[in-house]
Amino acid sequence: MRSEPVEMTVLRDQPRLFESRRVLTLILMGALAWSLLNVGWRDGVLHAGGLAALRDMGGALLTPDLSGEVLAKLAGSVWRTLAYAFAGLSLALVIGFPLGLIASGVLRADSGRRDPMRWFARLLLAGLRSVHELVWAWLFVAAVGLFPMAAVLALALPYGGILGRVFAELFQDVPDGPLRALRSAGASETQVFWHGRLPFVLSDALSYMFYRLECGIRSATVLSFVGLGGLGFHIQVALADLAYSRAWTFILGLIVMIALVEAWSSALRKRVTS
Amino acid sequence: MSTLRPIEGARIGFVHVSIVVGLVILVSSWVFVLGWDRQPSFSFFSTETAGRAWGFIQDLVGVGRTSEPAYAQLSEWSRTARLAYDTLAMSVLAIMIAALGALATFMLGARNVMGGGGLPAGVTFGLVRATWAFARAVPELVWALLAVFVFSPGILPGAIALAIHNYGVLSKLAAEVVEGMDTRPVEALRSAGAGRRKALIYGVLPQVLPRFMTYLLYRWEVVIRTTIVVGFVAAGGLGMEFRLAMSNFHYTTVSLVLMWYLVLVLGVDTASAGLRRLAR
Numbered sequence: 001m002r003s004e005p006v007e008m009t010v011l012r013d014q015p016r017l018f019e020s021r022r023v024l025t026l027i028l029m030g031a032l033a034w035s036l037l038n039v040g041w042r043d044g045v046l047h048a049g050g051l052a053a054l055r056d057m058g059g060a061l062l063t064p065d066l067s068g069e070v071l072a073k074l075a076g077s078v079w080r081t082l083a084y085a086f087a088g089l090s091l092a093l094v095i096g097f098p099l100g101l102i103a104s105g106v107l108r109a110d111s112g113r114r115d116p117m118r119w120f121a122r123l124l125l126a127g128l129r130s131v132h133e134l135v136w137a138w139l140f141v142a143a144v145g146l147f148p149m150a151a152v153l154a155l156a157l158p159y160g161g162i163l164g165r166v167f168a169e170l171f172q173d174v175p176d177g178p179l180r181a182l183r184s185a186g187a188s189e190t191q192v193f194w195h196g197r198l199p200f201v202l203s204d205a206l207s208y209m210f211y212r213l214e215c216g217i218r219s220a221t222v223l224s225f226v227g228l229g230g231l232g233f234h235i236q237v238a239l240a241d242l243a244y245s246r247a248w249t250f251i252l253g254l255i256v257m258i259a260l261v262e263a264w265s266s267a268l269r270k271r272v273t274s
Numbered sequence: 275m276s277t278l279r280p281i282e283g284a285r286i287g288f289v290h291v292s293i294v295v296g297l298v299i300l301v302s303s304w305v306f307v308l309g310w311d312r313q314p315s316f317s318f319f320s321t322e323t324a325g326r327a328w329g330f331i332q333d334l335v336g337v338g339r340t341s342e343p344a345y346a347q348l349s350e351w352s353r354t355a356r357l358a359y360d361t362l363a364m365s366v367l368a369i370m371i372a373a374l375g376a377l378a379t380f381m382l383g384a385r386n387v388m389g390g391g392g393l394p395a396g397v398t399f400g401l402v403r404a405t406w407a408f409a410r411a412v413p414e415l416v417w418a419l420l421a422v423f424v425f426s427p428g429i430l431p432g433a434i435a436l437a438i439h440n441y442g443v444l445s446k447l448a449a450e451v452v453e454g455m456d457t458r459p460v461e462a463l464r465s466a467g468a469g470r471r472k473a474l475i476y477g478v479l480p481q482v483l484p485r486f487m488t489y490l491l492y493r494w495e496v497v498i499r500t501t502i503v504v505g506f507v508a509a510g511g512l513g514m515e516f517r518l519a520m521s522n523f524h525y526t527t528v529s530l531v532l533m534w535y536l537v538l539v540l541g542v543d544t545a546s547a548g549l550r551r552l553a554r
Contacts (some may be wrong), residue, residue, distance in 0.1 A: 135503075142330060
């Protein structure tokens with residue numbers, strides 16, 4: 001007898017929930033149909049000789065170019081890509097940590113959403129991450145020349161924007177209990193940050209940094225398309241020569257590098273969090 | 275200390291080595307970037323660089339040009355509006371193809387679904403996981419370079435390239451949701467007599483789909499930012515226009531394209547936030 005009212009409310013709740021999901025499904029189906037209409041079907045989907053190119057590419061994947069000359073280039077460009085990623089990410093940390101701290105507003109007890117410093121930091125972070133790293137790289141190279149620093153800055157600016165936003169969210173999401181205990185013991189907001197918030201977010205922040213390192217290696221690869229001589233540059237040159245086997249050597253090198261970083265990070269995370 | 279806690283000691287060993295290796299790579303990266311790597315004839319930290327950067331900013335704004343900057347002309351805005359429309363279509367097509375691919379395969383790569391299914395299930399699991407890792411590890415731009423050899427120019431090769439990379443990302447995220455989900459509904463269905471397939475459909479999908487929608491919408495925000503990059507090589511949308519303008523030194527048109535991107539990114543972020551509310 002008692003369960004009846006409960007069932008009633010469940011029944012009353014369900015149609016509304018169902019309705020909003022159904023609306024979402026309809027929107028998604030409509031979006032798919034609309035985007036399909038915008039493909040130029042009439043001109044033909046495949047390139048003349050597109051299938052032959054696909055077959056050549058597939059065959060070349062099984063026979064990557066492993067000559068000494070190519071492998072030496074691969075080793076050099078793997079190191080260059082890794083170096084750009086590490087330097088870029090460390091600079092991104094220098095940009096993102098203080099900006100994220102300001103944007104989170106945790107250092108001042110009275111900081112509201114309308115705090116101008118906070119608002120400005122949020123806007124700056126959003127602006128940094130809305131421009132893609134390859135676009136930053138091209139703009140820097142066009143402005144000042146082919147400096148390795150152009151690649152590092154191009155990586156550091158959007159990644160600083162992303163890291164800042166994530167750090168801000170992590171700092172805000174620390175549970176209130178331990179922080180209140182610190183405050184009631186007389187700690188200032190700065191002390192609460194160093195002894196309460198920072199230790200709490202450290203493991204999450206570390207694992208996110210590793211994920212970003214993986215992304216950073218991919219981004220550093222892409223960056224070198226503007227002429228900065230990393231993996232991406234060699235992939236581009238190989239494909240311009242229609243040398244699919246050589247292109248796959250560099251692509252497979254990238255995949256192995258990312259797999260190694262992933263393995264390292266998961267091994268490290270397991271030991272830090274458990 | 276280490277004799278008291280031998281296991282702890284072993285763990286710290288690996289962490290210590292990792293920290294040292296990380297620091298060595300970090301320091302040598304900076305030495306390489308600032309010194310060893312090829313550099314132009316002048317230093318990066320010089321007035322020469324500052325002057326060039328300032329000149330470039332003036333070019334982007336259009337200072338000292340006789341003609342009106344592109345971003346101040348209505349005709350230029352209406353010409354590029356068509357490209358912005360194409361770019362939006364490319365992003366939607368890409369995320370939809372990626373989502374369909376992920377929906378079709380995410381169960382096959384979830385450890386808790388495929389575990390205990392014997393050798394065939396194990397092999398399928400390994401193959402599916404390897405495909406995702408491959409799709410994910412190769413950046414969108416490289417997929418686009420390959421796609422232009424196969425598909426005729428337009429929004430399709432760019433959309434396919436974005437779709438392949440995001441298929442890998444979305445599938446992995448969906449599989450992780452399945453691996454971390456509440457298994458009690460599935461057990462309840464099984465004990466009520468539902469078959470394996472039915473238990474998965476009615477026990478797993480209702481839990482996973484809302485999270486999947488959230489990820490899909492987040493990835494859409496990433497995809498719209500990346501369309502500019504695949505557009506460079508895939509001959510479609512605003513990316514193509516950006517490349518042409520950079521090559522022809524039409525820097526005020528570059529500014530115009532970047533303004534369009536600001537509009538698109540803000541629009542997609544807003545739309546995605548609204549749709550996420552529907553998914554909850």
